[in-house]
Amino acid sequence: MFEQLFPNVQIDDMITATNETLFMTFFSVLGTFIFGLLLGLLLYLTGPGGIWQNKVANWITAAFVNVFRAIPFIILILLLFPFTDFLVGTIRGPSAALPALIIGGAPFYARLVEIALKEVDKGVIEAAKAMGAKYRTIIFKVLLPESTPALISGLTVTAIALISYTAVAGVIGAGGLGDFAYFYGFQRNSFDVVFVCTVLIVIIVFIFQFIGDFASRKLDKR
Amino acid sequence: MISIKGLSKVFRTKDQDVHAVSDLEATIDSGEIFGVIGYSGAGKSTFIRLLNRLEDPSGGTINIDDREISSLSKGDLRLARQDMGMIFQHFNLLWSRTVEDNIAFPLEIAGVPKEERKHRVDELVELVGLGGRGASYPSQLSGGQKQRVGIARALANRPKVLLCDEATSALDPETTDSILDLLVDINAKLGLTIVLITHEMHVIRKICHRVAVMEDGKIVEEGDVLDVFLRPKQKVTKRFVDQVMGDPDRESSLSLIKEEYPLGEVAQFHFVGERTHQALISEVSRKFQVDVNVLHGKITQTQKGAYGTLIVHLEGEKEEIERALTYVRETSVEVEVAFDV
Ligand SMILES: Nc1ncnc2c1ncn2[C@@H]1O[C@H](COP(=O)(O)OP(=O)(O)O)[C@@H](O)[C@H]1O
Ligand SMILES: [Mg+2]
Numbered sequence: 001m002f003e004q005l006f007p008n009v010q011i012d013d014m015i016t017a018t019n020e021t022l023f024m025t026f027f028s029v030l031g032t033f034i035f036g037l038l039l040g041l042l043l044y045l046t047g048p049g050g051i052w053q054n055k056v057a058n059w060i061t062a063a064f065v066n067v068f069r070a071i072p073f074i075i076l077i078l079l080l081f082p083f084t085d086f087l088v089g090t091i092r093g094p095s096a097a098l099p100a101l102i103i104g105g106a107p108f109y110a111r112l113v114e115i116a117l118k119e120v121d122k123g124v125i126e127a128a129k130a131m132g133a134k135y136r137t138i139i140f141k142v143l144l145p146e147s148t149p150a151l152i153s154g155l156t157v158t159a160i161a162l163i164s165y166t167a168v169a170g171v172i173g174a175g176g177l178g179d180f181a182y183f184y185g186f187q188r189n190s191f192d193v194v195f196v197c198t199v200l201i202v203i204i205v206f207i208f209q210f211i212g213d214f215a216s217r218k219l220d221k222r
Numbered sequence: 223m224i225s226i227k228g229l230s231k232v233f234r235t236k237d238q239d240v241h242a243v244s245d246l247e248a249t250i251d252s253g254e255i256f257g258v259i260g261y262s263g264a265g266k267s268t269f270i271r272l273l274n275r276l277e278d279p280s281g282g283t284i285n286i287d288d289r290e291i292s293s294l295s296k297g298d299l300r301l302a303r304q305d306m307g308m309i310f311q312h313f314n315l316l317w318s319r320t321v322e323d324n325i326a327f328p329l330e331i332a333g334v335p336k337e338e339r340k341h342r343v344d345e346l347v348e349l350v351g352l353g354g355r356g357a358s359y360p361s362q363l364s365g366g367q368k369q370r371v372g373i374a375r376a377l378a379n380r381p382k383v384l385l386c387d388e389a390t391s392a393l394d395p396e397t398t399d400s401i402l403d404l405l406v407d408i409n410a411k412l413g414l415t416i417v418l419i420t421h422e423m424h425v426i427r428k429i430c431h432r433v434a435v436m437e438d439g440k441i442v443e444e445g446d447v448l449d450v451f452l453r454p455k456q457k458v459t460k461r462f463v464d465q466v467m468g469d470p471d472r473e474s475s476l477s478l479i480k481e482e483y484p485l486g487e488v489a490q491f492h493f494v495g496e497r498t499h500q501a502l503i504s505e506v507s508r509k510f511q512v513d514v515n516v517l518h519g520k521i522t523q524t525q526k527g528a529y530g531t532l533i534v535h536l537e538g539e540k541e542e543i544e545r546a547l548t549y550v551r552e553t554s555v556e557v558e559v560a561f562d563v
Binding site for chain 2: 219
């Protein structure tokens with residue numbers, strides 16, 4: 001039945017491609033989370049009214065974020081070829097996609113982090129100051145815990161964007177389901193392969209969405 | 223304990239300089255409940271935030287316990303703040319932490335070890351009457367309960383001063399009273415100094431020992447709560463006193479009442495902090511051959527005893543009435559007799 005409907009689909013290849021996509025998604029989400037959080041914190045803390053209010057630092061961070069967010073992802077990959085080559089030692093395969101994915105994803109996530117932090121009640125920050133809290137305490141014990149649900153739902157949105165970026169990265173040889181759909185499906189006129197790849201990507205997206213929504217809801221005690 | 227000299231705060235905004243607090247002088251004694259009342263925009267919040275330097279002063283000095291707050295370095299200021307608790311109108315609890323963890327937060331900041339923290343938190347939960355709710359999140363509590371958490375949190379590091387910024391303004395009247403009772407209780411038990419700001423005279427009347435009236439960034443009148451109630455000098459103060467007492471002049475004119483009671487005597491009794499003769503009326507009618515008929519009045523309880531006015535009609539022999547009035551005059555109650563019309 002399956003073989004009749006999808007004559008060109010090789011289960012083994014599909015599993016490999018899925019693994020590659022999951023690999024790229026997982027590590028790019030991780031990297032994006034770390035760098036995006038740092039950038040977002042920097043944007044917020046150096047911004048107007050922030051505890052490290054600093055026009056210059058804020059301007060530089062914002063410029064970095066805006067520029068990298070403005071570059072279309074496919075062009076970003078091409079632009080980063082030399083950097084990737086230097087860092088990873090190759091420009092092909094799932095690992096080689098990570099620098100571009102993270103540099104593309106982090107500025108996007110940084111803006112969502114900034115928005116999440118702005119939602120934290122100013123009164124609570126003030127209460128912490130009135131208790132004699134250090135800046136470090138305010139960041140790690142007030143700002144981040146109080147914005148966790150929003151940080152997680154922002155990460156979910158970013159992760160889903162990253163999954164579609166992995167498919168784009170596939171087209172220039174990063175591997176994964178996008179790569180597979182293009183080279184083995186589209187170029188060989190095997191639309192059953194394209195179809196199965198699509199279904200798998202959609203399933204991955206749904207799983208991320210589900211986990212993200214669940215975690216965000218669970219942690220929201222408001 | 224707290225001495226404030228020439229304190230001022232100017233906010234420079236785009237269109238103008240706002241003198242939120244200007245050249246303010248005040249002395250607050252150790253262990254007293256000091257109230258600051260004023261209308262919105264008078265500069266009360268700015269004033270209280272200057273005390274723990276949530277706002278930096280533009281001028282003047284603040285000495286708390288012989289430590290000049292206004293010139294402390296950042297690190298010393300953090301330590302000084304651990305000796306001052308603060309509670310807020312909107313509670314400002316961390317919603318991501320349970321009641322216990324909220325109360326533990328200032329202890330974490332002060333570097334108290336975990337075991338000791340737990341012990342202290344349990345103590346505080348009991349002190350503010352939240353036994354059994356320690357594991358709840360703030361969102362599961364009522365406004366009054368949230369403020370109790372706020373108070374427990376403010377007391378965690380055993381501060382010497384408690385600053386209250388409109389602590390009851392977001393609460394309904396009954397909850398307000400229960401929170402005020404708690405504050406009085408804490409003040410008595412722990413002997414800590416409380417500075418509170420409010421726009422409700424009721425709050426001042428109920429718990430404060432001394433009051434300062436603020437207008438346009440300045441203290442325009444200051445004194446013992448009873449004195450201020452009894453002899454308000456400024457117009458604003460009179461309006462605040464009327465807030466709780468009504469306006470006796472308008473509501474009742476002695477001479478008009480006298481016309482309705484041609485027999486006997488109509489008198490006005492001013493209670494100015496009476497403690498021993500709280501049951502004065504029944505005392506008088508028991509001791510003398512007079513009937514006392516209360517016509518009008520309002521008595522309220524302050525920290526220093528009963529305050530207010532009663533207008534009474536005394537019926538009986540003229541000499542007996544005189545003796546009764548003489549007796550009343552010997553208490554702290556002031557007597558005013560209607561003049562003949
Ligand atoms: N951060 C600020 N920037 C500019 N003006 C302020 C700021 N905070 C308070 N003010 C102004 O200072 C005055 C006193 O405010 P506030 O202390 O909040 O009064 P109150 O608490 O008595 O209502 C008001 O005119 C207010 O607009
Ligand atoms: Mg205010």
